[in-house]
Amino acid sequence: MSEGSPHLVVGGVSKRYGPTTVLDHIDLTIRRGELVTLLGPSGCGKTTLLRAIAGLAQPDTGKVELAGRDITNVPPHKRNVGVVFQSYALFPHLTVAGNVAFGLKVRGMARREIDIAVERALSLVKLGHLAGRRISALSGGQQQRVALARAIAVEPDVLLFDEALSALDRKLREEMQVELRRLLQEVKATAIFVTHDQDEALTMSDRVAVMNKGRIEQLAEPRELYLRPASLFALNFVGLSTRISGTVLSADNGKVHVETKVGRLSALGSFQAGSPVIVAARPEQLRIGGGGETNSASGRVRSVVFQGSRTLVEVDAGAGESLLAELSGRDGAIPDVHDEIRLSWPVTETFAFPMEAQA
Amino acid sequence: MTRAAIIVCWVMAIGLALFLIAPLLVIAAASFSPTPVFDLPLTGASTRWYGKIGRLDGFWPSLLLSLEIALFSTAISLVCGTLAAIAIARGKLPGANVFATALVSPLMMPGLVLGIALLQGFRAVGFTAPWATLLVAHLVITLPYVARTMISGLARFDFTLIEAARTLGCTYPGSVLRVMVPALAPSFLIAGIFSFLASFDNYPVSIFLADVRTKTLPIRMLQYIEEAPDPTLAALSTLILAGTVILLFVSDRVVGLHRMAGTSD
Numbered sequence: 001m002s003e004g005s006p007h008l009v010v011g012g013v014s015k016r017y018g019p020t021t022v023l024d025h026i027d028l029t030i031r032r033g034e035l036v037t038l039l040g041p042s043g044c045g046k047t048t049l050l051r052a053i054a055g056l057a058q059p060d061t062g063k064v065e066l067a068g069r070d071i072t073n074v075p076p077h078k079r080n081v082g083v084v085f086q087s088y089a090l091f092p093h094l095t096v097a098g099n100v101a102f103g104l105k106v107r108g109m110a111r112r113e114i115d116i117a118v119e120r121a122l123s124l125v126k127l128g129h130l131a132g133r134r135i136s137a138l139s140g141g142q143q144q145r146v147a148l149a150r151a152i153a154v155e156p157d158v159l160l161f162d163e164a165l166s167a168l169d170r171k172l173r174e175e176m177q178v179e180l181r182r183l184l185q186e187v188k189a190t191a192i193f194v195t196h197d198q199d200e201a202l203t204m205s206d207r208v209a210v211m212n213k214g215r216i217e218q219l220a221e222p223r224e225l226y227l228r229p230a231s232l233f234a235l236n237f238v239g240l241s242t243r244i245s246g247t248v249l250s251a252d253n254g255k256v257h258v259e260t261k262v263g264r265l266s267a268l269g270s271f272q273a274g275s276p277v278i279v280a281a282r283p284e285q286l287r288i289g290g291g292g293e294t295n296s297a298s299g300r301v302r303s304v305v306f307q308g309s310r311t312l313v314e315v316d317a318g319a320g321e322s323l324l325a326e327l328s329g330r331d332g333a334i335p336d337v338h339d340e341i342r343l344s345w346p347v348t349e350t351f352a353f354p355m356e357a358q359a
Numbered sequence: 360m361t362r363a364a365i366i367v368c369w370v371m372a373i374g375l376a377l378f379l380i381a382p383l384l385v386i387a388a389a390s391f392s393p394t395p396v397f398d399l400p401l402t403g404a405s406t407r408w409y410g411k412i413g414r415l416d417g418f419w420p421s422l423l424l425s426l427e428i429a430l431f432s433t434a435i436s437l438v439c440g441t442l443a444a445i446a447i448a449r450g451k452l453p454g455a456n457v458f459a460t461a462l463v464s465p466l467m468m469p470g471l472v473l474g475i476a477l478l479q480g481f482r483a484v485g486f487t488a489p490w491a492t493l494l495v496a497h498l499v500i501t502l503p504y505v506a507r508t509m510i511s512g513l514a515r516f517d518f519t520l521i522e523a524a525r526t527l528g529c530t531y532p533g534s535v536l537r538v539m540v541p542a543l544a545p546s547f548l549i550a551g552i553f554s555f556l557a558s559f560d561n562y563p564v565s566i567f568l569a570d571v572r573t574k575t576l577p578i579r580m581l582q583y584i585e586e587a588p589d590p591t592l593a594a595l596s597t598l599i600l601a602g603t604v605i606l607l608f609v610s611d612r613v614v615g616l617h618r619m620a621g622t623s624d
Binding site: 054055056075076077078079081082083085087089090091092093102103106107150154 | 517519520522523524525526527528529530531533537538541542544
């Protein structure tokens with residue numbers, strides 16, 4: 001199959017557990033070789049969607065196609081998927097090599113071929129020297145790699161990662177994110193990650209699906225997801241932002257003018273006059289000073305947090321509203337706490353979302 | 360802890376161990392007694408009582424019966440007890456805890472009460488075949504050992520392993536056989552040994568269900584003591600003891616005795 005054509009197609013998949021709708025008509029198409037993350041809070045349905053793809057959860061409606069084959073009613077052992085579980089789920093009675101060989105043995109591969117495949121998979125994850133070890137003698141990071149090698153060894157049509165990095169400590173996790181992405185691109189794997197960690201999602205994926213309440217709120221490349229969030233939920237879940245509530249005064253060609261407690265602001269979007277909305281902007285768009293055709297608001301600096309390459313400044317704009325600006329040292333003066341400052345930001349980088357979406 | 364306290368603890372521990380082991384040493388010594396009446400100090404050693412074991416009246420049928428009942432009840436308990444334990448540990452049954460307690464309750468019941476109850480119960484439904492009643496009664500005795508061991512074994516078992524095996528190409532039954540059974544092998548061994556021993560040396564339940572032709576080994580042994588108390592019985596006891604020690608030693612090599620005692624996992 002050529003690159004770019006649909007490799008995994010999830011069509012109208014729904015799943016209910018009793019009165020709870022866990023998946024609500026999910027549509028998702030993934031190309032061959034693509035790395036996609038399902039990002040969302042716990043209970044958003046991301047793990048259930050992964051399990052539906054793996055065949056471990058049967059959807060109530062909809063279909064799943066993998067590598068041109070309808071696998072909706074195919075049991076997991078015939079799907080040719082590779083899963084890396086959160087707990088790693090390594091077999092304690094087998095050695096490292098035994099774990100990696102498991103799927104190949106089940107497939108009835110010849111012993112010589114198994115040995116070659118195991119060695120190759122273990123060298124990919126740089127664990128060749130530990131082949132004979134018992135699982136209990138490995139560190140968490142090493143176990144993670146064995147789980148990965150075991151899933152890769154069977155050359156699955158899609159690799160599924162269920163919070164696979166969440167058990168590692170922060171530093172190791174960040175290293176693994178970069179290494180895993182490089183490794184998956186090297187073997188040209190198609191992979192789906194499930195995570196609640198936005199950094200992991202932005203680092204690892206070609207596209208991110210933000211999930212909420214059993215639906216995909218936005219499916220976009222990491223950059224687009226950050227710069228053009230499609231919903232208030234997506235805005236909140238990925239990155240920081242300033243959010244101010246207000247009421248739409250008027251609208252003209254793709255822009256709305258909103259009356260807020262900190263003054264009149266303009267934003268991208270189309271709403272009817274009188275609609276309650278939330279106006280939002282990313283912190284790096286805010287600059288000290290006012291001017292021309294920009295949004296601006298003023299207030300007293302509440303806190304200044306130095307974070308190395310950037311400094312986060314929170315401003316109390318009065319009436320319970322606050323502004324969040326990210327200033328880099330090069331822009332000049334960083335204000336002090338209690339300074340009265342004015343911040344401005346471009347209208348083209350200001351979003352408006354319907355108020356009720358927050359509920 | 361202070362030094363003195365540690366010494367006191369050690370003295371207590373060694374004293375208790377001696378108290379538990381000493382009678383066993385006495386019976387072993389008695390089995391080598393050269394005279395029919397056991398007397399300390401020993402004036403010599405003889406193995407003639409061991410030769411007399413096989414000639415005891417009704418010994419072989421009783422040994423065979425006890426082995427049969429112990430093996431069959433252990434085998435059936437392992438299957439049923441494991442399935443029940445899976446249901447308790449895994450299925451979200453309402454009242455799973457009540458069911459688990461009920462399953463293990465014969466452990467806490469006096470054997471005498473259990474024996475009378477089973478006898479009356481079997482009579483009431485017209486179930487009187489001695490071999491079969493003994494087997495069913497011993498199932499009641501052995502099932503709690505298996506269920507208890509398997510419930511705690513399964514509590515530590517990560518069922519994601521089965522899912523992992525399935526995604527790697529195993530059918531569901533295949534995953535259970537290739538992953539769950541080997542991972543739980545120590546639990547099976549422990550459950551099997553406890554169950555076998557509990558059945559093999561049971562007296563208070565068996566006595567109510569045995570008849571003249573169907574007597575288990577412990578019943579037969581008590582009968583020998585009443586009839587002719589010579590060191591032959593000591594010899595037999597020593598052999599049983601040796602068999603048990605070998606069984607425990609082998610399992611210690613395989614899984615570790617600390618797991619059998621339940622002091623750690």
